[in-house]
Amino acid sequence: MKLFYSPFHTFVHKVLVTAHECGHWDHMERIATFPFKNNQGEDCGDSYDISQLNPLDKVPTLVTDDGQSVFGSQAICEYLDSTARTGKIYPEPGPKRWDALCRLSLCDSIFESTVQMVMEQWKPRDQWNMGLFEWLWPKFTAGLDSLERDAKRGWDSFDVGHAAMLHAISYLGFRAEFYEAKDPIHPNFNWRDGRPALSAWYDEALQRPSVQRHYNQPFEGDDSAAACQAAVRACLDLRATNGA
Ligand SMILES: N[C@@H](CCC(=O)N[C@@H](CS)C(=O)NCC(=O)O)C(=O)O
Incomplete structure (x- = not known):
């Protein structure tokens, strides 16, 4: 393939x-x-x-x-x-699967919205649509807070929702480091702030061979x-x- x-x-x-x-x-x-x-x-x-x-x-x-x-x-x-x-990495139908699919959905949305913000910032500064940033930020912070609560409870296996979490969270870091244009609302945003459980989960998950490859x-x-x-x-x- x-x-x-x-x-x-x-x-x-x-x-x-x-x-x-x-x-x-x-x-x-x-x-x-x-x-x-x-x-x-x-x-x-x-x-x-x-x-x-x-x-x-x-x-x-x-x-x-x-x-x-x-x-x-x-x-x-x-x-x-x-x-x-x-x-x-897709659990059988049941609560674990719905949980994995919801995290997949949440993190795909965070990722795609972050791409939208990056593309918005390809325009000259005075043309940025501030409404876009104001609309998206509360979703990002609420979404990450929800993942922090999940991470505090912990998981007993690695699922597709975790793959999506790694994707979205690492892209948030990439956006902050790679692009010169700083976010107009949260210029110093760090997803780790106030999210110790998610942060610890992320650092451990990054060590998986499927990521390191x-x-x-x-x-x-x-x-x-x-x-x-x-x-x-x-x-x-x-x-x-x-x-x-
Ligand atoms: N929902 C799609 C989104 C894919 C997507 O937005 N890909 C972007 C790159 S991150 C792309 O190919 N954009 C090209 C375009 O929009 O023309 C997925 O999860 O695969």
């Missing part, structure tokens, strides 16, 4: 953690895809366009060994879990647009052969 994703290993990727936990790591080709670099050159060969695999032209997008596209990180994680070669590690492979387009063509050929 092939995974098209943005190889910024400066934060934890939920789909990579899931792939590793479920025993797919060595059976998954990782294709560097930078969706925001699309359409910047006149030559289509310079593009990371994957719209023939995913109409939204978004990462992550997975193409199975049968040539079927599975897109949206939630769909990908579920696919990886249901075809797991080793461990599974990619987090802060260089991308292994060719990250050029040409390599991405070659992989897209291979997927389309496979799809045509299999009628997927």
Whole structure:
């Protein structure tokens, strides 16, 4: 199978953690895809366009060994879990599963909202929509506080909600460190402040082999647009052969 994703290993990727936990790591080709670099050159060969695999032209997008596209990180994680070669990270139906799915949903929302804020700050300072920040911040703080209460109670296993927590929380740190533009409401925000249980859980979870395998590690492979387009063509050929 092939995974098209943005190889910024400066934060934890939920789909990579899931792939590793479920025993797919060595059976998954990782294709560097930078969706925001699309359409910047006149030559289509310079593009990371994957719209023939995913109409939204978004990462992550997975193409199975049968040539079927599975897109949206939630769909990908579920696919990886249901075809797991080793461990599974979706609990059986019941309270533990609903808890994991709620944390997945909460953290995906925090992650996507953080991306929205980052993109807002690509604009000149006087054009930032302050309403966006005012709307999102109470959700972030309430969400993180809820995770702190959960972490105080603790968990007895690692699930997909934890993979999403690592993804969202590490991205909050990445945003604060990597981007020059400071948040207009909380310029010195540190998610750890007042959240000792979540902080301790996070530091321990970061040590998992599924995280260490990619987090802060260089991308292994060719990250050029040409390599991405070659992989897209291979997927389309496979799809045509299999009628997927
Ligand atoms: N709900 C999707 C969100 C994916 C997403 O927003 N991906 C962004 C990068 S973080 C993207 O590819 N954006 C390109 C675009 O919007 O054109 C998921 O969880 O997979």
